[in-house]
Amino acid sequence: MDVILNGILLGLLLSIFIGPVFFSLLQTSIEKGFMAGVLMAIGIMLSDALYISIAYFGISKLMNQEGFRIFLGVAGGAIMLVFGLSSFFKRPTVRTAVDESAVSGKVVRLISKGFFLNGINPFVLIFWIGVVSMVSVNYQYGRESAFIFFLAIIITVFSIDVFKSFLATRLRSVLTSRFMNIMNKVVGIALCAFSVKLFVYAFEAWLWGV
Numbered sequence: 001m002d003v004i005l006n007g008i009l010l011g012l013l014l015s016i017f018i019g020p021v022f023f024s025l026l027q028t029s030i031e032k033g034f035m036a037g038v039l040m041a042i043g044i045m046l047s048d049a050l051y052i053s054i055a056y057f058g059i060s061k062l063m064n065q066e067g068f069r070i071f072l073g074v075a076g077g078a079i080m081l082v083f084g085l086s087s088f089f090k091r092p093t094v095r096t097a098v099d100e101s102a103v104s105g106k107v108v109r110l111i112s113k114g115f116f117l118n119g120i121n122p123f124v125l126i127f128w129i130g131v132v133s134m135v136s137v138n139y140q141y142g143r144e145s146a147f148i149f150f151l152a153i154i155i156t157v158f159s160i161d162v163f164k165s166f167l168a169t170r171l172r173s174v175l176t177s178r179f180m181n182i183m184n185k186v187v188g189i190a191l192c193a194f195s196v197k198l199f200v201y202a203f204e205a206w207l208w209g210v
Helices: 002-015 020-032 034-056 059-064 066-088 100-119 122-139 143-170 177-209
Strands: none
Touching (some): 002 143, 020 034, 020 066, 020 143, 020 177, 034 100, 034 143, 066 100, 066 177, 122 143, 122 177
């Protein structure tokens, strides 16, 4: 039970972090409905699961190579910048009701959006490397206990992301075009700001290797 409890507690802590994925999840849920938010949350969950697996099996050695860190920073910054500019210049859409069946044709796109927005951020990988190190050194979990621990984290984060999506859809009835325009701008600026942070991360990695 301690393994599951520790996983849930860390999952709760991870869920309150406000980053680009948080804003984008709310925006998607408000504009396209609850199921769209759930699909994006699935993409986020798959991305976390992949990073946990990568970190657990030794990617930390690659993080010590400046070339790999430069690639992560530049690629992540470029993709996030595209998402940010797209959101900033997007025309606001306000719908008091959303046809959830229309989401069926965008399943892969919505899952991919969550996967890539979360996955292209190298700080997410760094975070999971830290967690894997903690599990190995502090908790000293075996492979089975580690699997249960990480599964508890992923399920907790996914559940809270689904709850965030549900709350966001409840706000739709009181939204105005002006509010959505402001939200699109805020999401765009936040994503662009994170892209700059990633470019700086890549530049620092380059300077370190010079």
